[in-house]
Amino acid sequence: MATFSADVYQNEFLPDGGTDVHAIVTVACSGAGEAGRSGSGDAAEIVIVDTSGSMSGENIAAVQVAASAALDQVLDGVWFAVVAGSNQAWLAYPQDGRSAMVQMNATTRAQAKAAVAGFRAQGGTAMGTWLTLATRLFAAVPSATQRHAILLTDGYNQHESPEQLSAAIEAARGRFQCDCRGVGSAWQVAEVRRIATALLGSVDLIAQPQAMAADFEQIMRQSMGRGVADAAVRVWAPQGSQVLFVRQVSPTVEDLTTRRQEVNALTAAYPTGAWGDESRDYHVAVRLPAKAVGQEQLAARVQVALGDEVVAQGLVKAMWSNDDTLTTRIDPAVAHYTGQAELAEAIQDGLAAKAAGDTDTATVKLGRAVQLAEETGNEEATTRLRKIVEIEDAGTGTVRLKRSVSKLDEMALDTASTKTTRVKK
Amino acid sequence: MTSLSEDEAVAPRVADQAGPARAAGAALLCPSCQSPVASSERFCEACGADLGPQPAAVAADAPVAEAPAPAAPQAAAAACHECGGEVAADGYCTQCGAAAANARHHFTEQPAPWVAAVCDRGVRHVRNEDAVALAAGPHAGGHAVLVVCDGVSSSTDSDVASLAAARAARDLLAGGPRIGNTDSVGTRVAASTKALVLAADAANDAVVAATTAGPGNPASCTFVAAVIDGKELTVGWVGDSRAYWLPESGAPRLLTVDDSFAAEQIANGVPRADAESGPQAHAITRWLGTDAPDHTPRTVSLDLDGPGWLLVCSDGLWNYCSEAQDLAGVVAAQTRSAGSEPLALAGALVDWANARGGQDNITVALARVGAGPPHSTAGTTRPIAVSSPEPVPSREEVQTDGNILS
Structure with missing residues (x-):
C-alpha cells in the first residue's frame, strides 16, 4: 500500500x-x-516510434533494439501496443485485425519483438496522428487506469499543421502520460516539449542512436515501478x-x-x-x-x-x-528553487533569442543563467552552458556567445534546462 | 507527561475541579491543536495548550474560592473565532484559514479576589513560553501561592515545560502544611524554605518529564515562587524571574537577585541599567531542566506588616522597569487608570509592557496584601531572613547584595 x-x-x-x-x-x-499490480486497476503501455524516411539506416536499427529493450521491461499482464509513426500512424503490434491492445505474456512479447524487427523507414512525420491512435487504443481498455507511452521522433512535425498537433495533444491530455525523446539534431525541442508537458512526461535528447536502448529501458522500468x-x-x-x-x-x-x-x-x-x-x-x-x-x-x-x-x-x-x-x-529551499526555476527560464529564453539572431538578449539571458547555475550549485547546467558561451565571470554573469556551437550541445542545454538540483535540507 | 503531584491534599481537588468536557469520558481533543488528550491531563502534550482551569485550593479544609472562568475553550469542535466557519482537525478554519484560538497565548488566573495573574505572549514572540500558577485562600492576607516560570526560548517545548513546572510547584506549595502562627519565626522560616526547595524539585521534575527525548535543546525554564502566609512572605527563585514588594508606604523592593550574567556584573559594580542592556543581559546562569547544573532555589523571607502589592513577574515586564522604584511608579500610574482590582491591574501592566514593544512574553502576578489603599500606616517591613540551601554555587554570594534587602 x-x-x-x-x-x-x-x-x-x-x-x-x-x-x-x-x-x-x-x-x-x-x-x-508495481504498475497494474497495486489493486487500483490495470496498467497499459504504448511504444510509439518514428519510422519516417529520415530514420533509415543507423537510426531505424537502433529503434528496433530500443523498442525491443522497452518491451522486455513491460511486466506480464500489462496491456500494450506498438505504434509505428510517419505521416500517419500504424499499429505495428498487435496485428490481429481487432486494432486493440493485448496483455503482455511470453507469446505476445515474442510477437511484438518480431513486429519491431520488421520496421521499415518510410514516409513523413505527423506526430498528431500518432497521439490520436494512442488515445484511441488506451480508450479501448477501460480497465487500465494507468496509461503511459514512450514517444520517439527524429524530425520536426512537417506533415501536419501546428493546429492539428495541438488538437491531438488536447484530445490526449488526461488520457495518458507520455515521455518523449528526440534522436539526433533534426527535431525541435519546443515542439516535443509541448507534447511532453501537456501529457505529464519528460523530454530529452538522445544524441547518439546507440544510447537509445538504455534510455528506453530506463523509461519503461521507471513506468513499471509506478504502482x-x-x-x-x-x-x-x-x-x-x-x-x-x-x-x-x-x-x-x-x-x-x-x-x-x-x-x-x-x-x-x-x-x-x-x-x-x-x-x-x-x-x-x-x-x-x-x-x-x-x-x-x-x-x-x-x-x-x-x-x-x-x-x-x-x-x-x-x-x-x-x-x-x-x-x-528567506527559506533556503524556497531560495534554491526560485533560482532553479529562473535558471530554466533564462536558458530557454536565451536559446530562443540566440536562434532568432538577437545576440544581445541571448548574451544577457545566458549570462544570467551562468550566474544562477553558479549560485545554486547546478554544475551540470554550468557544464552545458560552457559549451554555448565563454564564461568571463560566473559571479556577475559576464559571458560571450561562442562563435561556433554544436546544434546538439544547444539542444542538450535546452532539454536539460528544466532539470533541477535538489536543495540541501 | 505532566507528572502531577500525587500529594493527597491536591490530587482529589484536581478531580473535583475537572470541567464537564473532561468528565464526559468521551475521546477528548486539545482545543488548540486537536491532538488526543487524556482527561487527567491539564495541558496538551503536543502543543502545550491549557486544557482548562486548575485552581488549587490552599488546603484541604479551607473553603475553595470560586473557580475562575475557563481559560481555554472546551474540547468540542469550535467555530472559527474570526469568520464562524468550521475549524478543521488541523487547527485552522476551513474558510478563512484563521488559527484556532490558542489559549496558551494569553491566559489569566484568579483563585481569589485578592490574587490574580495575566500571562501573555507579548508582541514579538510566536509562542508564549511564560507560565503562571496561583492558589489562594478566600480572605485577603490569608494564604496565597504565586508561581511564575519563563521558558528558555532556545530550548524546545519550553512552553510546555514552564506550565508544567509552575503548576507542579503551585500544587506542592498549596497543599503543604500550614505554618502555625504560634511557631517561632525561625521555625516558620525554616518550614517555608523547605517547602520552596521541595517546590523547585517538583517543578524541575515536571520540566524533565515534559522534555522530549532525543537530541536538541532540552526544555528549561526559570522559577520564582512566592508564598504568603498571613504576615509571612517567603520567596524562592532560580533564574531571572522576579518578585517585588511594593508597600503602601516605605520603599518598594526587589526581593530576588537574578541568576544572570547581568546580575553578576551588577554585583561587580556595573550599573544596573548598563548591565541589563548589555549583549548578554538575558543570559541566565541557573535554570530548571535536564541540563540544569543546580536547581536549588535561593530564598528570602519577609515580614509583611503593612498593606501593599506583592508582584511576581517575568522579564517581559521588568525589562521595561527594572528598578523597584520605577516599577512602583508604573503600578501606581496603572492603578490610577485601571483601579486596584488585581486582575484588572495585572492586565493593565501587561498592556503597558506590550505598548512598550512586548519584546518578550509577559507575566504579571499580583497579590493585594492588607486592606485597599489606605492612608499611611507607616508599616515597617523587616527582612527577617535570607537563606540559601546547600549546595550553593560560589556565584550566589551576590545574594547578600545590600541593594536588595537593605
Whole structure:
C-alpha cells in the first residue's frame, strides 16, 4: 500500500503588511508497488516510434533494439501496443485485425519483438496522428487506469499543421502520460516539449542512436515501478486569497498553475500522473490579505489526493511579526528553487533569442543563467552552458556567445534546462 | 507527561475541579491543536495548550474560592473565532484559514479576589513560553501561592515545560502544611524554605518529564515562587524571574537577585541599567531542566506588616522597569487608570509592557496584601531572613547584595 507524505519548508513570518507566502512542499511516496499490480486497476503501455524516411539506416536499427529493450521491461499482464509513426500512424503490434491492445505474456512479447524487427523507414512525420491512435487504443481498455507511452521522433512535425498537433495533444491530455525523446539534431525541442508537458512526461535528447536502448529501458522500468496510477496535488487557499502559482521544482521544473482543476471554491487540484517510490518538490505561492502583527493564519493546505481521498497534507502558514530577524530570512529551499526555476527560464529564453539572431538578449539571458547555475550549485547546467558561451565571470554573469556551437550541445542545454538540483535540507 | 503531584491534599481537588468536557469520558481533543488528550491531563502534550482551569485550593479544609472562568475553550469542535466557519482537525478554519484560538497565548488566573495573574505572549514572540500558577485562600492576607516560570526560548517545548513546572510547584506549595502562627519565626522560616526547595524539585521534575527525548535543546525554564502566609512572605527563585514588594508606604523592593550574567556584573559594580542592556543581559546562569547544573532555589523571607502589592513577574515586564522604584511608579500610574482590582491591574501592566514593544512574553502576578489603599500606616517591613540551601554555587554570594534587602 502506497503511503504519501507532505513536508513543508518555508519561512512563515511575514513583515507588517506582508502578503506573499512562499513554500516548498516535498511530497514523497513509498510502498508504491508495481504498475497494474497495486489493486487500483490495470496498467497499459504504448511504444510509439518514428519510422519516417529520415530514420533509415543507423537510426531505424537502433529503434528496433530500443523498442525491443522497452518491451522486455513491460511486466506480464500489462496491456500494450506498438505504434509505428510517419505521416500517419500504424499499429505495428498487435496485428490481429481487432486494432486493440493485448496483455503482455511470453507469446505476445515474442510477437511484438518480431513486429519491431520488421520496421521499415518510410514516409513523413505527423506526430498528431500518432497521439490520436494512442488515445484511441488506451480508450479501448477501460480497465487500465494507468496509461503511459514512450514517444520517439527524429524530425520536426512537417506533415501536419501546428493546429492539428495541438488538437491531438488536447484530445490526449488526461488520457495518458507520455515521455518523449528526440534522436539526433533534426527535431525541435519546443515542439516535443509541448507534447511532453501537456501529457505529464519528460523530454530529452538522445544524441547518439546507440544510447537509445538504455534510455528506453530506463523509461519503461521507471513506468513499471509506478504502482500509484494517478495522484493529484491539491491546494486549498483561504477565502480572499490568491494562488500566485503552483510549480513542480524537482526533479524538473514544471509550471502546474494552468493545469488547475477546481475541486471546490477554495481548493484546486493539479494532476501529477503516476507515482513510484520517489519524491517531488512543489513551490506554492499564495497572496493573502495582510493581517495585524502577531496574527497567525493558514496560507495553504497542500494535499496529495488519490481520486477523492486525501492521503497527505502539509500546512503552509503565515505569521505576521515586526521582528526583522524573523521576517527577513528567506527559506533556503524556497531560495534554491526560485533560482532553479529562473535558471530554466533564462536558458530557454536565451536559446530562443540566440536562434532568432538577437545576440544581445541571448548574451544577457545566458549570462544570467551562468550566474544562477553558479549560485545554486547546478554544475551540470554550468557544464552545458560552457559549451554555448565563454564564461568571463560566473559571479556577475559576464559571458560571450561562442562563435561556433554544436546544434546538439544547444539542444542538450535546452532539454536539460528544466532539470533541477535538489536543495540541501 | 505532566507528572502531577500525587500529594493527597491536591490530587482529589484536581478531580473535583475537572470541567464537564473532561468528565464526559468521551475521546477528548486539545482545543488548540486537536491532538488526543487524556482527561487527567491539564495541558496538551503536543502543543502545550491549557486544557482548562486548575485552581488549587490552599488546603484541604479551607473553603475553595470560586473557580475562575475557563481559560481555554472546551474540547468540542469550535467555530472559527474570526469568520464562524468550521475549524478543521488541523487547527485552522476551513474558510478563512484563521488559527484556532490558542489559549496558551494569553491566559489569566484568579483563585481569589485578592490574587490574580495575566500571562501573555507579548508582541514579538510566536509562542508564549511564560507560565503562571496561583492558589489562594478566600480572605485577603490569608494564604496565597504565586508561581511564575519563563521558558528558555532556545530550548524546545519550553512552553510546555514552564506550565508544567509552575503548576507542579503551585500544587506542592498549596497543599503543604500550614505554618502555625504560634511557631517561632525561625521555625516558620525554616518550614517555608523547605517547602520552596521541595517546590523547585517538583517543578524541575515536571520540566524533565515534559522534555522530549532525543537530541536538541532540552526544555528549561526559570522559577520564582512566592508564598504568603498571613504576615509571612517567603520567596524562592532560580533564574531571572522576579518578585517585588511594593508597600503602601516605605520603599518598594526587589526581593530576588537574578541568576544572570547581568546580575553578576551588577554585583561587580556595573550599573544596573548598563548591565541589563548589555549583549548578554538575558543570559541566565541557573535554570530548571535536564541540563540544569543546580536547581536549588535561593530564598528570602519577609515580614509583611503593612498593606501593599506583592508582584511576581517575568522579564517581559521588568525589562521595561527594572528598578523597584520605577516599577512602583508604573503600578501606581496603572492603578490610577485601571483601579486596584488585581486582575484588572495585572492586565493593565501587561498592556503597558506590550505598548512598550512586548519584546518578550509577559507575566504579571499580583497579590493585594492588607486592606485597599489606605492612608499611611507607616508599616515597617523587616527582612527577617535570607537563606540559601546547600549546595550553593560560589556565584550566589551576590545574594547578600545590600541593594536588595537593605
